[in-house]
Amino acid sequence: MSTTLTFNRLFVSSELHGACFYNEFSPGANIISGRNTSGKSSLILSLLYTFGINDIKESLSEILSYQPTFRVDFSKTAEGKEDKYSIIRTQRSIYIKEPTGKVVPFHGINADNSAEHIALKEYVRGLVGFTLQLEQKGELKPAPLESMFLPYYISQSVGWVYLRESFSNLQYYKGFKDDYLDYYLGVSNSFDRVEHRQLTKRRDNLSADINNLRRYGKRAEFQFAKLADEAFGAQAEEYIESYIEISSSLEEERRKYINLCNKLSLLQNHYKILKRTKSNIKKQSYNDVDRCPACTQILTYSLEGLYSYYQKYNDTVELESHITEQLTDKKSEIHTSSKKITSISNEISKNYGALTSKSVDGVTFDQWISNKANAALYRKMQADIETFENELERIKSSLDSMITEKETLTKRTNKETEFKRVFVKNMSQLELQPLTDSRYLDLYKISSFPRQGVELHKTVMAYHFALNFLIANSKSAHRLPFLLDAILKEDIDETNLNVILSFIGKNLPADTQAFISISEHIKDETRADEALNPLERIKVSEIKDIYFPENSKLIYIGEGKLERSFLSQPLDNHQEIYIDTVNIIAV
Known part of the structure; x- marks a missing residue:
């Protein structure tokens, strides 16, 4: 009442x-x-x-x-x-x-x-x-x-x-x-009601996603990638895993080579400054008018105390010898890395050259590689569609099992x-x-x-x-x-x-x-x-x-x-x- x-x-x-x-x-x-x-x-x-x-x-x-x-x-x-x-x-x-x-x-x-x-x-x-x-x-x-x-x-x-x-x-x-x-x-x-609305929203979103993926998958570049993948798939899959692995090692070695070259350049600059400093120290005078040992700029005060402190920690001659050793080591490492890059590149050319020269129905391996991302994306879309469809069926089943909701809709219709x-x-x-x-x-x-x-x-x-x-x-x-x-x-x-x-x-x-x-x-x-x-x-x-x-x-x-x-x-x-x-x- x-x-x-x-x-x-x-x-x-x-x-x-x-x-x-x-x-x-x-x-x-x-x-x-x-x-x-x-x-x-x-x-x-x-x-x-x-x-x-x-x-x-x-x-x-x-x-x-x-x-x-x-x-x-x-x-x-x-x-x-x-x-x-x-x-x-x-x-x-x-x-x-x-x-x-x-x-x-x-x-x-x-x-x-x-x-x-x-x-x-x-x-x-x-x-x-x-x-x-x-x-x-x-x-x-x-x-x-x-x-x-x-x-x-x-x-x-x-x-x-x-x-x-x-x-x-x-x-x-x-x-x-x-x-x-x-x-x-x-x-x-x-x-x-909260669960029902969440399920309904997820159902609608999944339906929209499935339709969008299907429509997107019909685009020309994905269809071409699919066909090229089918043409090269049998032979390419035998090589692709090892090819990806050795290509990765080549890229890694190239990055290492560049890093070594950068370190060598820094050491060389350091060495030049040190040589100039060593030369000018020999000419240094202590008469209240000194010159900087690195750039020879005239200084209007004595540097005796400053160089005394510096030379307690770093003897110029010893530092020069240490940097010389580092330069030699870096040049050796760079030479080794360069040889390794050449070796890997030759191995890729020798072992995978046959595939790169192959053509199927006018589609080359290079073209297949270029479209491999599209092919992978296409397969991913198809997998997502299957996953979404399975989830959609589960959600529909859950909604259908809400008997009270069906009764509610019937009552609403009667009220309308x-x-x-x-x-x-x-x-x-x-x-x-x-x-x-x-x-x-x-x-x-x-x-x-x-x-x-x-x-x-x-x-x-x-x-x-x-x-x-x-x-x-x-x-x-x-x-x-x-x-x-x-x-x-x-x-x-x-x-x-x-x-x-x-x-x-x-x-x-x-x-x-x-x-x-x-x-x-x-x-x-x-x-x-x-x-x-x-x-x-x-x-x-x-x-x-x-x-x-x-x-x-x-x-x-x-x-x-x-x-x-x-x-x-x-x-x-x-x-x-x-x-x-x-x-x-x-x-």
Whole structure:
């Protein structure tokens, strides 16, 4: 049995300005009216904000500048039992008064990832029995509070254009649409969703890789390499391993030869400098004007002390003899290495020359060697294709073994059939042309609609009412008031005005409240010759009586005359609830 919340009254007070908003609500339809920018949306947003929804802060920025305290008194009905709660939000804290009178505080809730906001989320989830899990970074985590209100809130800004975007922070969850719809429609998806998504992704990637490898392997250079490899393969494979080994030893010896030559060059330069130094030392004088023994530059100070220190460690004659020996050794090593390079090169020419001169169907061994990389790559691609196909079969088998997934897909199809029936009926009532493409009719495929203006507005309306109807019938998810902000577009004509109002009045959910905002500017008098568009001619009191149920309530913001008038009631007129609110938060 699902849990239903009903909002009984809203109290928003600013002690700093001595102003407030206070109103009690009908359990049925609540029609919120007033001038444009009067604060109709502020009423709906205040209800959400009080429950800890931080996503809408920016839209409430003007009200929040008054440093207000928000209070919603609400009833929770579950299994036929009704309990009354109060939830109060100040600048930094939320307090929930339970039916027993106990007050549960949460301090520091302005950031969604704060410890207190996470604790608040768990409390509210438990309160309404909200158990939706969403995938984030490969893990299933409790869904944010915004997703608890999402199917019941259509925002004025984007809600009548984009689906599931009345809140801005939900599309970052992987597989959000499917998990969200499954939960609210009562479709069981108790199998390991993370594993299933990983397997599905791997399956799709493998299929793409196999197709790409097959397509790439058909290129001309790979086909030529394959044919050349087949022509030379039998004879070449007998030589290729030893050929690769001896070729490697040749390359190694060449690197060794180059290294020895570099060392010899360094020794020779060292030897030249040493010879010059030795020669100049003999000519060295110690008369306060010396010359450098290496470059003969005149130095304006004596070097006696410096050379005395140097000659203690290195005797020039001994160093010359040592370098001479190294030069002789290096020349010998270079000669030996050169002979070895010549020997290996001759061996390659002698043992493999016959193969290099061979030609098969006009393809030489050199050409085969040049294409050997392509041939190896081609064989690697074929091996990868086989490996990928084997893995793909295992993954498909694993997915097929997930019987629960098959049942889930069947249930989704059934829900889509039911949704399509209601959605098509709604579009007909709204006098819309029928949609024929499955992308716009199958619930789990729908992301947007190919319409604009009033047509799009009515199509989105038909969608949300159909979804709400299905959620009510599923009886598995919590039920919250249906919050419809700005149901009429400014460019609407008389015909569409009547069609929309008639549709909403007939299709409001019977098991929950509804909050509907409609603009009306009440003027003291109107000139007889003043041209008014359909919206300007609206009398919401008449609309309420004509289109909405008897228990509907009309709530005017700023008496329908004032702009920015949400907090326009004197706080002194509501001292009883104000004092009670102060007492609750004084814990």
